[in-house]
Amino acid sequence: MSVTRGEAAIASRDDTLAHTLAHIEQYAVEDSTLSSAREAGQRAESSPISASGGAALRFLAASIGARAVVEVGTGCGSSGIWLLRGMRGESVLTSVDIEPEYQELARAAYRRAGFPANRVRLILGRGLHVLPRLTDGAYDMVFVDAEAASYPAYLAEALRLLRVGGIVVFNNALEAATSTDGPLSAPDAGTAAVREVARLVRDDDQLIPLLLPIGEGLLAAIREEAPADG
Numbered sequence: 001m002s003v004t005r006g007e008a009a010i011a012s013r014d015d016t017l018a019h020t021l022a023h024i025e026q027y028a029v030e031d032s033t034l035s036s037a038r039e040a041g042q043r044a045e046s047s048p049i050s051a052s053g054g055a056a057l058r059f060l061a062a063s064i065g066a067r068a069v070v071e072v073g074t075g076c077g078s079s080g081i082w083l084l085r086g087m088r089g090e091s092v093l094t095s096v097d098i099e100p101e102y103q104e105l106a107r108a109a110y111r112r113a114g115f116p117a118n119r120v121r122l123i124l125g126r127g128l129h130v131l132p133r134l135t136d137g138a139y140d141m142v143f144v145d146a147e148a149a150s151y152p153a154y155l156a157e158a159l160r161l162l163r164v165g166g167i168v169v170f171n172n173a174l175e176a177a178t179s180t181d182g183p184l185s186a187p188d189a190g191t192a193a194v195r196e197v198a199r200l201v202r203d204d205d206q207l208i209p210l211l212l213p214i215g216e217g218l219l220a221a222i223r224e225e226a227p228a229d230g
């Protein structure tokens, strides 16, 4: 079967894109601590963050001198190690997950990475039950890497928790943004929610949005000061 010029152009673009993304992934180097955390996560099927996604988290945390970060979706600790490596000394990562076994593996991974126990507050529970108990405006960064269907609700919580200048980041933002729906099927709840949160972030005057094609796709936004009335 012959290939049209349009199909050839798309194939070559897809090829170039795949090479570019592979290059970005390889550029982010994991040391042995991060490799073993990721391997433990893969064995436990907790879907650890990609190296490039983790490097972006570290960069973002360092760029704002983060001292207090909330994570939803501890997994086996990969993203937490990247975050802690970007955060200031003496700072605290609060990380929430529903799986006690994952959090035990994460605790061991943080220890192996050299972070004392008082740098991490692990909370067992559902993100949407735990976040409302945390203090308003007390956090520099909120990272969400848990059930996609709740992303819009996590955005509302993050906006309450973040200080002005703080950053919210959602993982897995790419697939939903780029997938096409079948003619007869509506997107599943997770895909619809990721699209919805991307729209909410872009349309909010108090947020500076950024969609990054890194790793699983990161949707990030900086919280700005609310505009003065009048």
Ligand SMILES: C[S@@+](CC[C@H](N)C(=O)[O-])C[C@H]1O[C@@H](n2cnc3c(N)ncnc32)[C@H](O)[C@@H]1O
Pocket: 041, 046, 047, 048, 049, 072, 073, 074, 075, 076, 077, 078, 079, 080, 096, 097, 098, 099, 102, 125, 126, 127, 128, 145, 146, 147
């Ligand atoms: C993609 S994994 C997180 C991977 C982790 N960030 C890492 O890099 O290793 C998603 C995690 O979200 C957790 N999770 C699922 N639903 C949750 C909920 N409602 N509240 C908190 N955590 C949840 C799962 O147990 C799982 O560990």
